[in-house]
Amino acid sequence: MPTVKPGDCFSSLAKENGYFNYLTLYDHTDNVVIQLKRTNPNMLAEGDVYKIPAKRQKNAALDLDLEKRFVVDRKLTNLRLGLFDHEDKALVPTECTLVVGPLTSNALPAAGLLETPIDPKVKSGTVNFKLAPWKKPVVPPVIVPPVVVDKPPHPPTIEAKEFEDKFEEDEESDKPLEVEIKLQLGYLEPHTEIRGAIRRLNNLGCKVPKPDAKTAVDNETKQVVKSYQKFKGNDNPSGAIADLRAALETSHDKI
Amino acid sequence: MKISRTAYVARTAHDQTHGNKLVLPEYGVVEIHLKKGGTESKTFLPESSVPPRVPKTTGTDDFCFAPATQWTAATWQEDKNKTDKVKVCYHLYNPFSLIKEAKIELYRRFDKKPFWKRKLEGDEMLDGEHELEFETEDGSKVKEWDGALGEESDDFPDGFVTTEHSPYKMRLSVMGEGLCKSPTAWTFFHILIEELKLEWGADEVVGTDKDLRKVFVDLKTDFADPKTPTIAVPARIYLESNIFKKNSKEMFDNTLYKEYKKKWAKTPEIAIFAQIFVRDSGGTAVLAPKALGNTKFLWDWEDKLPDSTTAFVTNAQDYEKDTTKPKGQTCHKDRGGMRFKDKVRLFSTHVGYKPADALKNGSFPFEVKHAKEPRVWAAYSKAWRKGKLAAKTGILFQPSRMAGDTYKFTVHAAHEITDGKRKPRLNVDADPPLKIDDKLKAESGILQVWRKLHFRRYMTKNGATTTGWAGIKAFYEKAFMDIEDKTTGVENYPSGEWNTAVTGATAKWSKLDKLKIDDTVDQHAAGQHGLHFRTRSEFSTALDTAYGFVSYPGGKAQWLIDNNLDTSAKYASTCQDLSLTALVKIFNSKMPTDEGIALFHVDYSINSSLIQSMAGFTDGQAADFPAGGRKKCAFLWTAPSTDYGAQGPAATPAHEIGHHMMLPHPRNTGENNAPDGDPNNDYEAHDRAVTDCLMSYLDGGRELCGFCQLRQRGWDKSKLSADGNNNK
Numbered sequence: 002m003p004t005v006k007p008g009d010c011f012s013s014l015a016k017e018n019g020y021f022n023y024l025t026l027y028d029h030t031d032n033v034v035i036q037l038k039r040t041n042p043n044m045l046a047e048g049d050v051y052k053i054p055a056k057r058q059k060n061a062a063l064d065l066d067l068e069k070r071f072v073v074d075r076k077l078t079n080l081r082l083g084l085f086d087h088e089d090k091a092l093v094p095t096e097c098t099l100v101v102g103p104l105t106s107n108a109l110p111a112a113g114l115l116e117t118p119i120d121p122k123v124k125s126g127t128v129n130f131k132l133a134p135w136k137k138p139v140v141p142p143v144i145v146p147p148v149v150v151d152k153p154p155h156p157p158t159i160e161a162k163e164f165e166d167k168f169e170e171d172e173e174s175d176k177p178l179e180v181e182i183k184l185q186l187g188y189l190e191p192h193t194e195i196r197g198a199i200r201r202l203n204n205l206g207c208k209v210p211k212p213d214a215k216t217a218v219d220n221e222t223k224q225v226v227k228s229y230q231k232f233k234g235n236d237n238p239s240g241a242i243a244d245l246r247a248a249l250e251t252s253h254d255k256i
Numbered sequence: 257m258k259i260s261r262t263a264y265v266a267r268t269a270h271d272q273t274h275g276n277k278l279v280l281p282e283y284g285v286v287e288i289h290l291k292k293g294g295t296e297s298k299t300f301l302p303e304s305s306v307p308p309r310v311p312k313t314t315g316t317d318d319f320c321f322a323p324a325t326q327w328t329a330a331t332w333q334e335d336k337n338k339t340d341k342v343k344v345c346y347h348l349y350n351p352f353s354l355i356k357e358a359k360i361e362l363y364r365r366f367d368k369k370p371f372w373k374r375k376l377e378g379d380e381m382l383d384g385e386h387e388l389e390f391e392t393e394d395g396s397k398v399k400e401w402d403g404a405l406g407e408e409s410d411d412f413p414d415g416f417v418t419t420e421h422s423p424y425k426m427r428l429s430v431m432g433e434g435l436c437k438s439p440t441a442w443t444f445f446h447i448l449i450e451e452l453k454l455e456w457g458a459d460e461v462v463g464t465d466k467d468l469r470k471v472f473v474d475l476k477t478d479f480a481d482p483k484t485p486t487i488a489v490p491a492r493i494y495l496e497s498n499i500f501k502k503n504s505k506e507m508f509d510n511t512l513y514k515e516y517k518k519k520w521a522k523t524p525e526i527a528i529f530a531q532i533f534v535r536d537s538g539g540t541a542v543l544a545p546k547a548l549g550n551t552k553f554l555w556d557w558e559d560k561l562p563d564s565t566t567a568f569v570t571n572a573q574d575y576e577k578d579t580t581k582p583k584g585q586t587c588h589k590d591r592g593g594m595r596f597k598d599k600v601r602l603f604s605t606h607v608g609y610k611p612a613d614a615l616k617n618g619s620f621p622f623e624v625k626h627a628k629e630p631r632v633w634a635a636y637s638k639a640w641r642k643g644k645l646a647a648k649t650g651i652l653f654q655p656s657r658m659a660g661d662t663y664k665f666t667v668h669a670a671h672e673i674t675d676g677k678r679k680p681r682l683n684v685d686a687d688p689p690l691k692i693d694d695k696l697k698a699e700s701g702i703l704q705v706w707r708k709l710h711f712r713r714y715m716t717k718n719g720a721t722t723t724g725w726a727g728i729k730a731f732y733e734k735a736f737m738d739i740e741d742k743t744t745g746v747e748n749y750p751s752g753e754w755n756t757a758v759t760g761a762t763a764k765w766s767k768l769d770k771l772k773i774d775d776t777v778d779q780h781a782a783g784q785h786g787l788h789f790r791t792r793s794e795f796s797t798a799l800d801t802a803y804g805f806v807s808y809p810g811g812k813a814q815w816l817i818d819n820n821l822d823t824s825a826k827y828a829s830t831c832q833d834l835s836l837t838a839l840v841k842i843f844n845s846k847m848p849t850d851e852g853i854a855l856f857h858v859d860y861s862i863n864s865s866l867i868q869s870m871a872g873f874t875d876g877q878a879a880d881f882p883a884g885g886r887k888k889c890a891f892l893w894t895a896p897s898t899d900y901g902a903q904g905p906a907a908t909p910a911h912e913i914g915h916h917m918m919l920p921h922p923r924n925t926g927e928n929n930a931p932d933g934d935p936n937n938d939y940e941a942h943d944r945a946v947t948d949c950l951m952s953y954l955d956g957g958r959e960l961c962g963f964c965q966l967r968q969r970g971w972d973k974s975k976l977s978a979d980g981n982n983n984k
Contacts, residue, residue, distance in 0.1 A: 012267050023269055041274065043266045079268040081275035087282040087308065087352070087435075114275070121267055132280075135437055139303045153672065153681075155693035156318045156446045157423060161300075163365040164425045165676075168302070168440045178435065179258040182278060189266040189276065200264035206281025206352040208433055212264065225353040228382045232351030254266075256275035 005049040008124035008187035011042035012078040016121045018053050021075040023121075029054045039191060046190045046197070047215070078121035080186070082128060083113050083256040087206060094130035095177065101126035101186065114256060119186070126184040136175045192250040198242045201253040202229060218242050259434060281352035284438030287311040287385075288346040288360070288428040290319055290401075290445050292537035296345070297443040306437040308349035320446040322536040323403025323416040324546035327646055332543075334646070340536040340544070341400035344388035346428050346441075351383040354432040360388070361429070362405075364421040366676035371412070371421075372405045403447070403547065411550070414641055418549025419534065420671045422447040447547050449669045450535035452698035454482045457527025457650050464618035471495060471524045475703075482528060485701030487560065487662075494708035494738065495520055495657055498851035500889035500916040503880060507920040508941070513592060515886065516707075516970045520657035524705070525604075527620070529650035530667045530698055532639055545639065545647040552636040552680070554627065554670035555651045557602055558688040559584020559595065560702055561662040566734070568943040568962025568980035572971070575984060581633055582687055587658035592972035594656040601626055602663070603635035604652045611643030622650045630685035636670060655705055659736035659969040662704045669696040707737040707968070710852030712888075715747045715843065717754060720784050720857040722746050723897040727906030728913065731950055735960055735968035742852060749846065751780035757845065758787065761838035768819075771798045772831055784859040786894060787835040789866060792827045824869035828862065832874060835861040839892055840879045847883035847890055853913055854890035861894040875899070876908050878915035889916040907958050911950055919951045919964050941967070944978045 011023040020026055027035075027042045031052035039045050063069050080101060084092040091113025099106040099115060102123030108115065115128065189204075190197035196215045199222065203209040207229055210221040218226070223240035230238035230245060265276040286309045287299040298315035301307055326338040348355065358381050361370035380386060387399040408415040417424060427442035456476045462468055474494055485491035499515045501507060532548060533541035559582060563570045573585035580588070580595045587593025594600055608623035615621060622645075627634040639649040655663055668690060672681040682690050690697075709732075711725050729739040749757075758779045762770060772789045782788035790798060796812070799805070805812040816822040821830060843856040860867050867873050875895030884890055891912040897905035922942035942963050948954045949961035960968065962980060967973050977983055 010267055012269050024271075041266070041272065043269055043272060043274070076270040078270065080265070081268045081273075082263075082265065083275050083277040085277055085279050087279060089279075092280060116275075119267065128278075135306055135435075136304050152691035152693055155695050156320065156448055157672070159317045159423055159444045160365075164363055165366060165368045166361070166363045166370065166425065166427060167368065168427075168429060176257065180280060181258065181260045183260070183262045185262060185264045187267055188264040204263045204265070204276060204278050206279035206354075206434075208281075208353045212262075224378070224382075227379075228353045229351055232383050253277045254274040256277055 002050045002052060005045040005047055005051065007047055008185070010045055010121070010187045011051075012121035013124070013187055014051065014053070016078075019056070021073055023076065023078075026051070026053065041191065043187070044189055044191045044197065046194045077118045080115075080117055080119045080126075080184075081256065082110075082115040082184075084110050084115060084128075084130065085113050092130070092132060094132055097128065097130040099126065099128045101184070121187075124186050124188075126186060128182045128184060130180050132178040132180065134175045134177055192246050192254070195242060198246050198249050201249040202226070202242075202245070205229075205249070205253055257435075261434075279352075280435060281354055282308050282349065282435045282437065283352060283354040283430060283432050284308050284349045284436050285428050285430055285441040286347035286349050286438065288344075288426060288441050289315050289443045290321070290342045290426070291345050292319075292321060292340070292342040295319060295537060297445050299441055299443055301438060301441045305439075305441075307441075308438060309347070311347070311441070315443070317444055318446065319444070320422075320448045320535050320537060321403065322534040322542050322544040322547055323418070323447060324414065324544055325402075327543035327545060329543055332644075332646070334642075338542075339402050340538075340542065341398075341402045342537060343399060344401050344426070345385065346388065347385045348381060348383060348428075348430065349438070350381055350430075350432075352434070353381075354434045354436075355381050355430045356432045358428065358430045361427050362417070363425040363427065365423070366673070366678065370427075371409070413549055414546040416546050416549070417447050418547055418551060419447045419449050419669070420549040420551040422671070446535075448535040449532060449551075449671075449696055450539075450541040451533040451695055452553075452667055452669065453531040453533070454667065454698045454700055455529050455531060456480075456482055457529045457652075458615055460615040460617045461527045461620050461650070462525040462618075462652065463522070465522060467496065468522060468525050472526060475526060479701070482700045482703075483698070485703065487562065487702045490662065490702040490704035492704055492706040492738065493524055493526060493655060494706050495524060495659070496708045496710075496851075498709050498853070498887045500853075500884065500886060501880070501918045502886055507915060507918050510973045512918040512967055513970065513972045513974070516657065517592070520970075523654040523657070526653040526655070526703070527650060528653060528665070528667075528700065529645070529648050532647050532649065532669075543647045545641040548639045548641055548647065550638060552638060552670045553649045554631075554634055554636055554668045554680070554682050554690075555603055555665060556582075556631075556634045556668065556688050556690060557653070557663050557665040558582060559586050559662070560664045561585040561660060564734075564962070564965075566962040566965060568945065568983070569965055571980045572962070572966055572976065572983040581685075586661040586663075587656055587969070587971055591966075591975045592970065593658045593661065599626075599632045601633060601635070602654055602656075604654050605635070606652065608638070611640040611645065613644050615644060620650075620652050621645055622648075624651060627683055631683045634683075653703075655703070657705065657970055659705050659707045662702060664700055664702055666690070666697050666699045668692050704736065707735075707970070709737060709739045710742045710850070711739055711855070712742055712848035712850055712852035713747065713846065713854040713890075714743050714745070714857065715749060715846055715854070716784070716857045717749050717786065718751070718780055718784050719748055720859045720893075721896040721898045722857060723905040723909075727904060728910045731906070731910040731914075731958075731960060732968065735965040737968055739853065742850070749780070749842075751778075753845075754780040754842070757842040758838065761841040762787075765834070767802070769834055771795060771802055772834065774798075783863065784896075785863050786839045786858040786861040787831070788863050789831040789835070791865060792821075792824045792869075795821075795827065824866075825871065828866035828869045831862045831866055832870070836874060836877055836879075836892070836894065839894070840877075840881055843890065843892065844881050844883045847881055847888060851887040853916070854888070855893060855909060856890055857893040857897075859896040876912045878912040889913075891916065903955050903958060907950065914951050914960070914964070917968060919960075919967065922947075922949050922952050922961070940978045941973060942978060943980055945980060 011027045015023040101119045227238040227240040289297045289299050296315045297319035321342045322340040328335045358376040360374045362372040389397040403417045405415050423446045429440040462472045479491040534544040534547045536542045586595045589596040606620040606624045622637050624637045637649045674681045725741045808815050877892045881890045943961040946961040
């Protein structure tokens with residue numbers, strides 16, 4: 002029995018096996034087990050077992066010298082990406098390019114949503130976009146003539162210029178911010194899986210140390226989970242990924 | 257700037273609606289500040305920053321606290337439970353765990369490098385507000401900071417932030433992956449000196465020489481608080497100097513200057529300490545010695561000698577008054593003093609010693625160094641941070657010996673610097689007072705050098721008409737001399753001793769002179785006068801009995817002429833001369849053991865019936881008593897104090913004591929009209945513009961002339977002119 006490989010989903014499996022509608026596979030009685038286990042056909046876990054049913058021969062009576070029209074019910078597969086900032090506000094790129102296989106789209110997202118049909122067999126792509134510079138303009142200081150004082154005040158006035166510590170500010174912060182997101186299509190496993198939860202955390206902006214982790218959560222990841230929990234208002238974060246699964250699904254999947 | 261990320265996304269089948277939310281994450285610093293109670297320091301962000309959360313705008317730039325454990329002022333002991341710990345609060349925006357490195361650093365002014373760094377780890381880098389944890393000595397962790405830096409260094413000798421390098425900048429910086437619009441924030445805080453208080457130093461810190469110790473102890477006894485003396489009532493630095501002539505020639509040379517110089521070749525030592533209080537976070541002055549570090553304290557002195565009411569003196573004081581550093585009118589180096597145009601160093605340098613719970617006798621505890629150009633007269637000291645003198649610093653003030661020299665000094669917290677070369681702000685060439693906040697300085701009152709002499713004995717033969725010492729000493733106060741009454745009151749010469757002494761004093765008289773005294777008379781009981789002589793008539797009878805004069809050509813009448821005894825006045829004068837010589841011998845045995853001045857008083861040297869026959873009589877004599885010497889003298893007063901008119905009786909003993917103090921008569925004054933060149937007058941030792949110096953015989957102002965005043969103050973006679981205009 003075949004097993005799910007990274008990047009597989011019923012849409013891609015259908016296309017790879019010559020089916021035009023994933024439901025032909027997913028709803029097949031041979032796949033009842035996986036159907037019950039994975040309620041979303043596009044979110045499978047590596048190692049899931051499925052079946053490709055044998056193709057059935059379909060007979061149709063054709064009249065000679067008459068045209069007979071066969072309609073192939075080829076169902077589209079979409080890519081739906083939501084581009085948001087850290088405060089959950091829709092990003093407003095000035096330019097945007099989505100490349101998935103042969104597809105190149107320069108459409109700008111609408112209210113953060115970038116949606117386009119894709120070839121389900123393609124397992125990687127990129128989305129590049131540019132954002133306006135964020136740097137706050139620095140107002141030149143007003144030159145104030147030195148005040149003649151009889152004696153320095155106590156405590157002394159803080160003169161910032163007397164502190165010579167340097168901090169390397171982002172010199173390009175007055176230029177457009179370029180963002181490149183490499184897409185691993187079909188790699189999002191169900192949120193009930195550790196890897197699925199971790200990868201959602203990744204997509205939601207977190208720096209996940211081991212996005213491929215499948216069974217165990219290390220301390221570093223727990224720290225990430227903890228921080229995100231705190232961000233979401235949990236004052237006593239546990240660091241347990243299990244405690245975050247449902248919230249991740251809601252935050253990530255429901256745009 | 258380019259950000260690259262990887263996203264793991266799901267495809268969406270035709271009958272599905274789910275999607276993939278991709279968030280562009282941010283991280284950054286929102287706030288950092290120190291907090292204690294209701295006060296906190298202000299957070300600063302770079303102008304270009306766009307913090308991911310809005311920082312609080314409360315907080316001020318004057319936040320301060322008192323690091324390390326404090327001491328209790330009442331006991332001057334460390335109280336380990338007394339601290340002023342503050343919270344280090346910071347706020348990170350890190351919900352996405354993008355921060356790879358976060359650090360808090362401490363900077364001081366004009367220094368690019370941090371002197372302290374603390375990396376944040378684990379939960380310390382979580383999103384949200386934090387209070388930084390610090391490890392305590394027992395290994396536990398507390399969310400409070402007492403200013404500890406973890407390790408000691410040259411700049412921070414006890415391992416705490418100090419007043420020396422204040423104000424400080426505490427900066428929080430983060431680095432990570434992704435977008436950061438607020439990579440750093442900082443706050444400022446101070447470690448402030450709140451108050452300086454002067455006190456006299458401990459006795460042990462001045463030299464072990466008993467004279468030095470006494471000067472200091474006496475000063476402390478007179479004024480418990482060094483800041484209270486005023487110019488009207490200064491704290492007097494008394495230099496004991498009972499210095500008298502050994503012979504009459506010393507009135508005319510420079511012996512007084514040389515002897516006083518020799519006596520006080522050891523410069524007086526006045527130890528002044530400053531208590532140093534630090535401001536805690538509540539604004540209270542507390543003792544936090546470890547917060548002082550290597551903070552320097554600048555000690556400045558000022559010359560506060562005012563103009564004299566005597567023009568001659570003011571002229572002499574004004575010599576180079578505007579060119580010396582600091583400006584002033586005390587005795588100039590050219591006149592034997594210390595004031596000079598450069599490097600007048602009245603504060604001695606010391607290496608100090610390690611803080612301890614007990615002081616070393618005769619050793620100065622604090623490190624003291626002279627200031628470099630341009631304020632060369634000033635000095636810097638450092639404080640003790642533990643031991644008996646914790647939170648104190650001090651100086652040893654060594655003024656000139658010149659009486660009248662008047663000073664005031666000020667201690668300043670001198671940690672302020674002007675630039676990256678760490679040049680002390682206060683090291684300037686300006687005249688005192690320096691411009692500095694009142695909290696950062698403490699001023700002494702007025703200290704003035706005085707000569708101290710002693711009245712040791714006032715003795716009469718048999719209850720003479722005495723006068724008090726106060727009138728006599730008043731003549732010398734203008735020369736900054738205090739002649740202290742150390743007598744036990746007026747004493748009478750015991751009768752038996754007197755008669756024995758008379759017998760002794762007259763034993764070697766000639767037969768003729770002995771005839772002037774009637775052996776059967778009780779000399780002591782005879783009256784308040786010195787020696788009791790026969791009347792001229794009684795003497796004549798005695799002569800007849802003794803000599804008969806039968807063989808003398810011209811008889812007794814011619815004999816009296818030949819021996820200058822032919823008139824009552826001549827006889828009385830001879831008796832007076834005999835008596836004065838004898839009285840010196842009689843009183844000589846009563847010369848006190850201790851240093852100082854004695855006054856031996858009789859109402860006339862001879863019986864008054866004889867005095868009345870003379871046109872004038874000797875009312876006193878600054879005799880060189882054999883038992884006297886350099887440190888002891890006596891004045892033989894041979895007139896009733898009731899004989900003086902409006903001028904009062906004190907001028908005569910004051911005048912005669914002046915001779916003992918090596919002051920001669922002035923030029924052509926009163927009855928002493930000797931011509932120029934007369935060795936009994938020193939025309940160049942008095943102010944030519946004054947005729948009625950106390951040392952003359954003229955009534956009038958009757959005070960010491962300016963020249964006499966300056967000589968008594970210790971000035972070099974050889975460098976002064978009798979013409980006051982030449983002394984400017």
